[in-house]
Amino acid sequence: MTTFLEQLETPVPVVDLDRMALNLDRMAAYATLHGLQLRPHVKTHKSPRIAAEQLRHGAVGLTCATLREAEVMSEVCDDILIAYPPVGAARLERLACLPDDVQVSVAADDANALPALSLAAKLGRREFRVFVEADMGMHRVGVASPEKAVALARAISDSSGLVFGGLLFYPGHIRQDVTQQTAPLAGLTTDLARYLDALRDAGLPAPVVSGGSTPAAWRMHEVPGVTQVRPGTYVYNDRTTAAIGACHWDDCALTVLATVVSVAVKGQAVVDAGTKALGREPIRADGDGFGALLDHPEVIVSRMSEEHGILDLSKSDWKPRLGDLVRIVPNHVCIVVHLFDEIIGVRGHAVETRWPVAARGRGPSTDSIESGPSRPRAV
Amino acid sequence: MTTFLEQLETPVPVVDLDRMALNLDRMAAYATLHGLQLRPHVKTHKSPRIAAEQLRHGAVGLTCATLREAEVMSEVCDDILIAYPPVGAARLERLACLPDDVQVSVAADDANALPALSLAAKLGRREFRVFVEADMGMHRVGVASPEKAVALARAISDSSGLVFGGLLFYPGHIRQDVTQQTAPLAGLTTDLARYLDALRDAGLPAPVVSGGSTPAAWRMHEVPGVTQVRPGTYVYNDRTTAAIGACHWDDCALTVLATVVSVAVKGQAVVDAGTKALGREPIRADGDGFGALLDHPEVIVSRMSEEHGILDLSKSDWKPRLGDLVRIVPNHVCIVVHLFDEIIGVRGHAVETRWPVAARGRGPSTDSIESGPSRPRAV
Numbered sequence: 001m002t003t004f005l006e007q008l009e010t011p012v013p014v015v016d017l018d019r020m021a022l023n024l025d026r027m028a029a030y031a032t033l034h035g036l037q038l039r040p041h042v043k044t045h046k047s048p049r050i051a052a053e054q055l056r057h058g059a060v061g062l063t064c065a066t067l068r069e070a071e072v073m074s075e076v077c078d079d080i081l082i083a084y085p086p087v088g089a090a091r092l093e094r095l096a097c098l099p100d101d102v103q104v105s106v107a108a109d110d111a112n113a114l115p116a117l118s119l120a121a122k123l124g125r126r127e128f129r130v131f132v133e134a135d136m137g138m139h140r141v142g143v144a145s146p147e148k149a150v151a152l153a154r155a156i157s158d159s160s161g162l163v164f165g166g167l168l169f170y171p172g173h174i175r176q177d178v179t180q181q182t183a184p185l186a187g188l189t190t191d192l193a194r195y196l197d198a199l200r201d202a203g204l205p206a207p208v209v210s211g212g213s214t215p216a217a218w219r220m221h222e223v224p225g226v227t228q229v230r231p232g233t234y235v236y237n238d239r240t241t242a243a244i245g246a247c248h249w250d251d252c253a254l255t256v257l258a259t260v261v262s263v264a265v266k267g268q269a270v271v272d273a274g275t276k277a278l279g280r281e282p283i284r285a286d287g288d289g290f291g292a293l294l295d296h297p298e299v300i301v302s303r304m305s306e307e308h309g310i311l312d313l314s315k316s317d318w319k320p321r322l323g324d325l326v327r328i329v330p331n332h333v334c335i336v337v338h339l340f341d342e343i344i345g346v347r348g349h350a351v352e353t354r355w356p357v358a359a360r361g362r363g364p365s366t367d368s369i370e371s372g373p374s375r376p377r378a379v
Numbered sequence: 380m381t382t383f384l385e386q387l388e389t390p391v392p393v394v395d396l397d398r399m400a401l402n403l404d405r406m407a408a409y410a411t412l413h414g415l416q417l418r419p420h421v422k423t424h425k426s427p428r429i430a431a432e433q434l435r436h437g438a439v440g441l442t443c444a445t446l447r448e449a450e451v452m453s454e455v456c457d458d459i460l461i462a463y464p465p466v467g468a469a470r471l472e473r474l475a476c477l478p479d480d481v482q483v484s485v486a487a488d489d490a491n492a493l494p495a496l497s498l499a500a501k502l503g504r505r506e507f508r509v510f511v512e513a514d515m516g517m518h519r520v521g522v523a524s525p526e527k528a529v530a531l532a533r534a535i536s537d538s539s540g541l542v543f544g545g546l547l548f549y550p551g552h553i554r555q556d557v558t559q560q561t562a563p564l565a566g567l568t569t570d571l572a573r574y575l576d577a578l579r580d581a582g583l584p585a586p587v588v589s590g591g592s593t594p595a596a597w598r599m600h601e602v603p604g605v606t607q608v609r610p611g612t613y614v615y616n617d618r619t620t621a622a623i624g625a626c627h628w629d630d631c632a633l634t635v636l637a638t639v640v641s642v643a644v645k646g647q648a649v650v651d652a653g654t655k656a657l658g659r660e661p662i663r664a665d666g667d668g669f670g671a672l673l674d675h676p677e678v679i680v681s682r683m684s685e686e687h688g689i690l691d692l693s694k695s696d697w698k699p700r701l702g703d704l705v706r707i708v709p710n711h712v713c714i715v716v717h718l719f720d721e722i723i724g725v726r727g728h729a730v731e732t733r734w735p736v737a738a739r740g741r742g743p744s745t746d747s748i749e750s751g752p753s754r755p756r757a758v
Contacts, residue, residue: 009741084640087638087651259467264488272463341740362388362720
């Protein structure tokens with residue numbers, strides 16, 4: 001018996017499977033067209049099922065942030081980059097214990113991290129590929145100069161169990177804004193060339209140059225030297241991605257289904273999706289609120305409590321009634337996924353499938369992950 | 380063998396058990412001193428273990444927001460108020476199916492919600508106590524006038540299976556600021572008197588008058604007519620609670636333990652607690668950032684990504700090194716708890732216990748909840 005959207009308990013994240021398929025296709029086509037490696041970041045979906053789809057679409061491997069993500073994804077992928085500093089004994093031990101046949105890469109910005117990483121390689125009887133992470137203007141992590149990049153690449157090469165994997169950066173400050181000045185991209189091009197030249201001159205050419213979040217991914221072919229992109233959000237997209245022009249509104253595949261639970265206060269309606277369902281992420285573009293209705297984009301979630309979302313009706317002639325269902329496009333979809341244990345997949349209004357957010361959480365996965373074809377294991 | 384704080388994998392929420400015990404004692408003492416019923420909101424801890432502690436400290440029952448919370452808490456409590464509009468078939472069915480011997484109350488602000496609620500009472504062969512929720516100035520949910528409150532109370536009394544439980548409000552706009560003008564409290568006193576008079580004049584006196592979040596709880600004895608408080612945050616407290624003067628800094632019992640993973644960018648250090656560990660809640664008082672270090676309160680989390688928290692070192696002479704551990708007092712602790720599956724309880728630096736965040740999530744609990752003495756069941 002078919003279950004329909006209208007029968008679901010709210011709040012719940014719902015993925016339009018047709019839209020997701022188009023999103024997967026589109027990024028794969030872009031990467032192939034421009035000869036870029038695609039190494040999607042799984043932080044957005046945290047699901048081995050979606051990761052397997054990305055690999056079928058030609059991804060060369062996966063990008064993870066947490067060890068839980070890496071452990072879960074090792075069930076479907078044997079080439080995993082943990083784009084996160086390898087610091088802390090517990091993190092290193094889990095890194096060492098990933099399945100033997102998984103090629104593990106990490107990103108580092110500090111030579112002081114290398115001795116412990118080298119010990120972890122010994123503990124795991126394996127080799128880690130280590131990328132030098134450079135700060136290209138986001139000022140989050142990353143070495144600050146080509147000289148420091150060279151010194152770190154050399155220290156990696158000199159460390160037992162470690163192999164210099166290439167240069168990695170996260171261009172979180174660059175966005176696909178239709179009004180975007182070309183300056184940031186020009187700056188990135190110049191800076192990157194300095195890093196790549198310095199590494200080459202030192203006899204340590206970068207085998208891989210990895211950049212590109214979803215907002216910047218579509219422009220990475222304009223930056224000479226980049227060989228790989230690591231977009232995450234593109235699988236679902238969100239209100240921010242649409243607002244900056246990196247996707248269309250109709251490409252937003254994940255919405256939070258919510259119920260109107262109060263219309264008592266004038267000029268607004270209240271739904272059962274608040275901070276604990278939507279997060280409290282600002283839109284990173286022009287616009288207010290924490291989400292907008294898929295079918296009434298002029299209606300935004302203007303305020304929230306933990307379990308209440310306040311819909312501002314002042315710009316709309318839509319008249320919600322108690323019990324009405326709405327679909328909210330969140331500002332930042334990666335946060336929404338992290339707030340739920342399960343995702344509902346729909347085709348039109350019909351529920352077709354559900355899957356667990358298997359890599360949510362921190363510790364080792366205690367549940368066996370969803371069934372399905374695993375990757376063949378080396379023996 | 381004792382595990383110490385320093386051995387834990389980060390990021391992880393850690394509760395100082397001594398501080399929590401003092402927090403529980405203090406609120407219980409306040410309520411008893413002023414003859415107020417204490418009905419703590421479990422949204423903060425989502426743990427039947429902590430709820431049982433609150434009941435041992437004299438709480439008359441518990442407050443919940445979600446059905447998952449109510450289901451999990453029914454293992455330790457037979458008097459549960461779901462302070463949330465009873466709207467939506469799935470929510471009503473779960474309400475009906477709570478254990479028979481649990482007295483269930485709900486909050487309503489719309490007579491249109493009553494027919495379905497009445498059907499749910501019939502389905503569950505039970506009676507629901509229904510509170511009239513009034514908007515006392517927060518403008519979230521709640522009837523807007525004493526006349527509407529009277530009409531709703533009458534509609535409840537006239538509905539099969541429903542009993543008028545009293546008046547309920549959430550004073551989220553009133554805070555225990557040491558600099559607080561008395562105006563909001565005076566306004567609340569006047570407004571509440573109008574509601575209570577109108578109900579009494581209509582022959583529907585409110586048996587219970589329930590108000591009081593943590594920020595306002597300490598002042599509810601100043602508002603004539605209030606008989607019950609529903610604080611949640613007080614069990615752990617947080618940076619906002621301390622900043623508005625509703626607790627001391629030393630009363631903050633929950634911190635997020637995090638590791639310094641990068642010191643590459645000048646003037647800052649990066650820890651492994653970002654939005655997916657701390658939420659992105661503003662401090663609701665003077666102050667910036669998303670959290671502050673327990674031991675260096677002058678150091679705030681000034682920016683975040685999903686798995687990165689940027690510590691602003693500009694106001695501190697503390698010199699963090701790679702791998703250092705820090706304890707972050709979050710701006711809003713209820714959100715942090717919702718982001719984790721497990722809480723670590725420490726006495727000093729020694730890990731004494733751990734407990735699951737059993738009522739996190741949305742669906743019916745699939746795990747049996749933690750063992751321990753359950754409440755005696757009616758037979």
